Amino acid sequence: MTQSDPFRSCRPFSLLLTKSKAFQQQAQNDINAMNTDVWGTCNTDVPQDQCDGNMAWFASALQSSCRTDLANQVEMAVDTLTALQAYDLMRNAACQVDADTNAYCYVEAVANSDPSSYWFYQLPLGQPLVPITNSACNSCMKALMSMYADALSSTNSTSLGGLVKTYGDAASSLNNACGSSYAKAASVSSSNSALTSFSMPGSMVLLAVLFFTGALFGT
Template sequence: MLTPPSSPLPASKQSFPLRASRSPSPLAGPSFIPEKQVISAHATSEEVKRNIGRRMRWAVLVVPLVLILIALSTRYITHLPVMDILSDPTMSWSQMEDNLSDWHLHKRHPAEADAQPTGLIANPGSSTTTDKPQSLPTVPSTPPDVPRPFPQAFDSDIGQNFSSGSCQNFFVNMTNTSPFRSCRPFSLLADTSAEFINAQTNLTLMNTLIWGTCNTSTPADECKVNMDWFAAQMKVECRQELSQRNDRVLSALTDIQAYDMMRKAACLVDPSTNSYCYMSAVINTNPSDLYFYSLPSGIFLPQTTKPTCSACTKSMMALYALSLSEQYPDMGAEVVDETKPLAGLQKTYGASTVLTQNQCGAAYAPTIAASSTGAASQVLPRSFVFVVSAILLYSSKIFGAFSLW
C-alpha cells in the first residue's frame, strides 16, 4: 500500500523577506545617524542671557527712533505746512502768556454773544448800556431797591435731563416755593441763574443783588434749615439721578448743601474799600480771585491762578477751613461720597492751600490735613498721551522676556 504524500503546508503570511535579509542601506549606517546633542543648563542660561542682551541693545536703538518718528508724524499731521500760510502771525511770549491766562469759568460769567464779549473778565468794568468804565461800588449804607422778582436759580430752563419723573417734579416744585426763593441761595444763583450772571456787566445792579443775598426776609438760620430739608428730600426724590452721577442734580445738591458757607462768602467785605469781596473779584482784570468761589463745587484752581493776596483771599480761605473743620473733624478720611456736604471743597481745599501759600504766604491759607492728593487741574496734550502709551506698550514687550527667564 502506498502512503499518500503529506499535504503542503499553508503559505506563510510573511511573503517578503525579513528586513534583516535586505542589503544594508547606505543611509542606515551609524555614521549617518546624528547624535543628540546634550546641552547643559549652564549653556541654556547663557544663551537666554545673550538673547535678552541683544533685545535690550535693539531697544536702546529703536525706542528713540520710534519716538522721533512719532513726534515728527504728529507734528506733520496736526500742523500741515499749508496752515502756516493761513494762520495768524507768530505771537510773542508776552502775548502767549496773556492768552493763556485770559480764560473764564463755564458758569460764572455771561455767555459770549457772537463777537462782542459781555463777560467782565473779557471786558472789565463795561456795561450793557454804556461804554464808560464803572467804579467799584461800596456796600449800600441804606437798603437799596432790590429787583422784584429777585433772580432765581434755573431761571432759563430746568431741562429734561432727568431719569425719573419724581426728580423733575421735585426741581420744579422746589424752585417755585417761597422757602426756597426767599432765601436767595448765592451758590445756585452764581451757577444756574442767567439773570444773575448777566448782571455782572452792571456793577450797580450786581452790588444790589449781592446785598439782596445777604439780607433776606427769611432769617439766615431759618434758610439754613430750609436748605438742609431740600437737600435731604433731593437725595430721596433724585436717588436714581444721583446714583447715575447726573451732573445737574449732583451740582445742585452740592450748591444747596454749601448754602450757609457760600452765603457768608458772598457777604465778605474788603475792609480797605468797604466793598463786597465778590464785587472786587468781578471788577478785577485778573480773574484769579473769582476762581476761589468755585472750590466748593469741586473745581480746582488753575495752575495759572495769581490771587491778589488781599484781605478777601485770607478771609475766604479762613472761612473754607473753618467750615471744613466743623463738617469733617477727621480730614484724613478719603472722599468717597460726593453727596456729602462740602465734599467738593474737601477735595479741592488741599491743592488750593498749597497754591495760595506759594503765591501769598502761609498766613493766607490755613493748612489742614487735606484728604485729596490732587493738584491744580491740568490737561495733557493728546500727542503726549499717545507717546507715553507707545513707550509703555513697547517696554512691556521687552521686559516680558524677563518673566520667561
C-alpha cells in the same frame, strides 16, 4: 423747587452762581446790579438760620427723590445737591466785606480785570482752582480761605464734599503765589461725611408734592 417761596426768599448764592443765566450773563457785567444782587443775598427777609433749614430740607428731599441720578453721577442732580449743602458757607462767603474799602469782596473779585480771586468762590461747588496770579494775594482771599478751612474742620458743618475735593490744591496754589502759610491748613471733620436727616417743616408739606412731581428747575 426754584419757584417756591422758601427757596426764592433765601436767595441761595451757590445756585445763583451756577444756575442763573441772569446772574451770570447780566449782573456779572453790571457792577451796580451785582452789588444789588449780593446785598439782597445778604439781607433776606427770612432769617439765615431758617434759610439753612430750608436748604437742608431741599437737599434731603433731593437725595430721596433723585437717588438713582445721584448714584449715576448725573451732573444736574450732583451739582444741585452740592450747591444746596454749601448754602450757608457760600452765603457767608458772598457777604464778606473788604475792611479797607467797605465793599463786598465778591463784587471786587468780579470787577477785577484779573479773575484770580473770582475762582476761589467756585471751590465749595467742587470746581478746582485754575492757574492764578499774585492778584489773589489780598486780605479778602486770605479771610475767605480761613473761612473755608474753619468750615471743613467744624463739627457743626453739613456735608461739604465739593470743598473737600478742592481746598487742599487751592491752598497750595495760594501759598505758592503769596507765600507759605498764606492759606490755613484744614483737617476735615468726620461729621462732614454725611448729611443729617431733617424733618419736614409743616409749612413745606405742599413743597413735597411740587418737588417730587415737578421738574427740578423751572423757567
